[in-house]
Amino acid sequence: MSIPEPPPFPSDLYGGRLTIDLEALAANWTELNGKVDSRTECAAAIKADAYGLGQERAGQALFEAGCRTFFVAVATEAIALRAQLPQAVIYVLNGLFPGTEDHFVRHHIRPVLGSFCELRDWAHICKAAGQNLPAAVHVDTGIHRLGLSPAEFSAAMADSDLLGPFVPSLVMSHLACGSVPAHPMNRRQLDLFREITAPFPQIPRSLANSAGILMGSDFHFDLVRPGIALYGGQAIDTQANTMRPVARVEARIMLVRDVPEGDTIGYGARQTATRPLRNAVVSAGYADGMLRRASSSDERPGGFAMIGGYRAPILGCISMDMITLDVTDVPQELLQRGALVEMLGPNVAASDLAAYAETIDYEYLTSLGRRFERVYAPLT
Incomplete structure (x- = not known):
C-alpha cells in the first residue's frame, strides 16, 4: 500500500527535495x-x-x-x-x-x-x-x-x-x-x-x-x-547502465564553516582534516535514506554529493538528520545557505553511492524518507 504523502508545505520549509520523473x-x-x-x-x-x-x-x-x-x-x-x-x-x-x-x-x-x-x-x-x-x-x-x-x-x-x-x-x-x-x-x-x-x-x-x-x-x-x-537502477554490474535516471534527491545547505587542519569531524571523531577545510552541513541524513554505511573516515572514503558540477565528498559520519560535505574546492557563490545540493540523481548514481555503502541501489531507492518535498517533474 502506498504511504500517504505528507501535507504540502512551502518548499523552503523542507530540508530537501525528492524529484521523480x-x-x-x-x-x-x-x-x-x-x-x-x-x-x-x-x-x-x-x-x-x-x-x-x-x-x-x-x-x-x-x-x-x-x-x-x-x-x-x-x-x-x-x-x-x-x-x-x-x-x-x-x-x-x-x-x-x-x-x-x-x-x-x-x-x-x-x-x-x-x-x-x-x-x-x-x-x-x-x-x-x-x-x-x-x-x-x-x-x-x-x-x-x-x-x-x-x-x-x-x-x-x-x-x-x-x-x-x-x-x-x-x-x-x-x-x-x-x-x-x-x-x-x-x-x-x-x-x-x-x-x-x-x-x-x-x-x-x-x-x-x-x-x-x-x-x-x-x-x-x-x-x-x-x-x-x-x-534507473543498475541491473547488471558489468554493463553500462542505459536506463534514464528517475529520481533526484537534493538537500539544503544549513551552514558553511571552516575546519582547522588536525580537527576531527562528526560523531565518533572518525575523520581528521588533513588540511584546512571548508565544510557544508546539509539537511539530510540516514532518517531520509542517506545510508549511514556511506560515511567517511580516516580509514576509508565515503560517498559524495554534487554541487554545480563540483564533487563534494562526505566527511565523517552520516547522522540522522545531517551530512557534512567537503566543499573546500567549490566556489563560494554555489554555497549559499538554503541552496540545494544533489545527493542522488543524474550526477550521483544510486549504484555509485551503494558501492560506498556496501549495498545495492535497491536499498537506496526504497529507503528514501518522507521528510523531503516530493515533486513529480522531469529531471532537467
Whole structure:
C-alpha cells in the first residue's frame, strides 16, 4: 500500500527535495518492452511503494505507457493498486497468508503460490467458488527462498486435487545471480526451468527480472518482470547502465564553516582534516535514506554529493538528520545557505553511492524518507 504523502508545505520549509520523473519511468519501461519480441509481455514490479517513488503515480504512468501486468510484494499493495487500476492484472509475490483467500477473490488479485499449503488453500477456494481463479505457481530453481522444489512442482502438477480446481495462469522462478551474467548459476537455473516447465506448454512462463531481460531472449519466455531498471537502477554490474535516471534527491545547505587542519569531524571523531577545510552541513541524513554505511573516515572514503558540477565528498559520519560535505574546492557563490545540493540523481548514481555503502541501489531507492518535498517533474 502506498504511504500517504505528507501535507504540502512551502518548499523552503523542507530540508530537501525528492524529484521523480514519471516520463523517464515510462520511457524506461518502453525501452525494456522493446527488448522482448511481440510474444513476450513486459510487466512491471512496483513493490515497496514503487521502489520508494510512489506506487500510485508510478502505476498510473506505467499503465498509460502500455503496461498491463504488475507485481507487488504484499496484498495491501495489491488492493491499493486494484482501486487505482481496475483493468490491470496484479500478482502478489509473497503469496497467500492463511485466511486471506477471500480478499484475493474480492479484489481480483492473484497470489504467487510457492508451497503445497498455499496450493491446497487456493484449490479449496476455487472449489468453493466453482471456478478457475487465476494464480501463479512459483518454482524454486536454486535461490532457495520461496517456491516449490522441482520435485514438489512435478508432484503438484500431477495432483488432480490441486490442479483440478484451477490451472495456473503463470509459472515463474527467480534468478539468483542475474546481476553477473557470466555466473554459471544463471545457465543452471535457465536449463532447470526449461526442463521442469516443458511438459506444460499451455501455461505462460516467467523467469526474467531486469537483469534477465538484458541477458537476452533465452531468458524471456512469455513474460518478463523488470524492477530496478524501471527506476534507473543498475541491473547488471558489468554493463553500462542505459536506463534514464528517475529520481533526484537534493538537500539544503544549513551552514558553511571552516575546519582547522588536525580537527576531527562528526560523531565518533572518525575523520581528521588533513588540511584546512571548508565544510557544508546539509539537511539530510540516514532518517531520509542517506545510508549511514556511506560515511567517511580516516580509514576509508565515503560517498559524495554534487554541487554545480563540483564533487563534494562526505566527511565523517552520516547522522540522522545531517551530512557534512567537503566543499573546500567549490566556489563560494554555489554555497549559499538554503541552496540545494544533489545527493542522488543524474550526477550521483544510486549504484555509485551503494558501492560506498556496501549495498545495492535497491536499498537506496526504497529507503528514501518522507521528510523531503516530493515533486513529480522531469529531471532537467
